[in-house]
Amino acid sequence: MGLKNRCSVPPHTDLSHFCSGLIKLRETAACHLLAGRACITDGLNLERGTPINSNVKMASSTTFSGDRANERLPKQTPGWAFFLDVDGTLLELVEHPELARPTPRIKSIVHHLQLVTEGAVALVSGRSISTLDSIFLPLVLPIAGLHGLERRDATGNLRIDLATDKPLDDVRERLANFCEAHPGTLIEDKGVTIALHYRNAPDAKDAAELCMEEVLRELGSHFEIKRGKMVLEVRPSGDNKGSAIGEFMREAPFKGRVPIFIGDDVTDEDGFDMVNRLGGYSIRVGNDGDSNAQYRITNVETVLQWLEEYHHAHW
Numbered sequence: 001m002g003l004k005n006r007c008s009v010p011p012h013t014d015l016s017h018f019c020s021g022l023i024k025l026r027e028t029a030a031c032h033l034l035a036g037r038a039c040i041t042d043g044l045n046l047e048r049g050t051p052i053n054s055n056v057k058m059a060s061s062t063t064f065s066g067d068r069a070n071e072r073l074p075k076q077t078p079g080w081a082f083f084l085d086v087d088g089t090l091l092e093l094v095e096h097p098e099l100a101r102p103t104p105r106i107k108s109i110v111h112h113l114q115l116v117t118e119g120a121v122a123l124v125s126g127r128s129i130s131t132l133d134s135i136f137l138p139l140v141l142p143i144a145g146l147h148g149l150e151r152r153d154a155t156g157n158l159r160i161d162l163a164t165d166k167p168l169d170d171v172r173e174r175l176a177n178f179c180e181a182h183p184g185t186l187i188e189d190k191g192v193t194i195a196l197h198y199r200n201a202p203d204a205k206d207a208a209e210l211c212m213e214e215v216l217r218e219l220g221s222h223f224e225i226k227r228g229k230m231v232l233e234v235r236p237s238g239d240n241k242g243s244a245i246g247e248f249m250r251e252a253p254f255k256g257r258v259p260i261f262i263g264d265d266v267t268d269e270d271g272f273d274m275v276n277r278l279g280g281y282s283i284r285v286g287n288d289g290d291s292n293a294q295y296r297i298t299n300v301e302t303v304l305q306w307l308e309e310y311h312h313a314h315w
């Protein structure tokens with residue numbers, strides 16, 4: 001059995017000063033959650049952003065008109081809780097993950113969803129909580145980051161659950177050498193996990209797989225590789241998106257609601273399985289790949305339109 005690290009941080013904590021054992025978050029994240037509500041921390045009025053399209057059809061039927069006629073999605077009803085992947089679901093995938101930023105429209109959609117669900121909206125992403133905080137400002141949301149390894153609940157309490165706290169310094173150096181030898185590949189260093197992207201160098205896929213398999217062999221049994229769209233991520237074993245959603249659903253304001261999870265990648269399958277078990281609705285973006293999701297939705301834009309329809313219904 002590996003060492004189990006479970007760390008809790010109270011609300012209103014500056015995470016840059018948070019250090020427990022060998023775990024240290026590198027960036028500052030505001031933890032100013034108001035229970036069950038989006039918190040506007042710097043006075044920015046979200047309403048000044050791009051207005052939500054008032055022409056969006058407020059349909060609650062299972063089919064759409066026009067270009068979306070072939071889409072079948074669950075009939076929208078009150079009492080839902082939303083769990084939203086970020087990249088490829090709320091944000092378009094871009095060449096470099098650091099370039100992906102939510103527009104004022106996207107922030108406005110998330111904010112209004114929070115208002116109509118009494119705060120039952122959480123981001124469930126492979127990104128770190130600190131990164132998501134920085135790009136979704138002024139919103140501060142319940143978040144499961146690093147594919148569920150870290151989770152901040154609706155009251156602002158943070159926990160990080162890792163099977164090992166072994167440092168990844170050797171892995172960083174090895175992957176940096178790999179990227180030098182394979183132009184176009186890049187590292188996304190998330191502190192306790194490291195992702196190797198080959199979106200801009202698809203020919204490097206086999207070499208990247210080989211490199212990561214060797215890294216995993218050297219790290220030992222308390223680590224695993226998460227495979228996503230043109231990305232391989234080495235991380236300590238631990239919670240995943242599904243277990244994170246399950247934990248949220250045991251707590252207010254999610255408890256008692258019907259969970260909806262929207263994601264676009266194989267790394268979201270744990271989340272789909274969980275909401276299926278909980279009697280919710282799982283929705284995968286795009287038509288690529290096998291999936292346990294009950295529904296498919298075309299792309300990021302149609303996700304945004306569908307979410308707009310929900311909050312326009314003013315439950």
Ligand SMILES: [Mg+2]
Nearest residue numbers: 085087088264
């Ligand atoms: Mg995604």
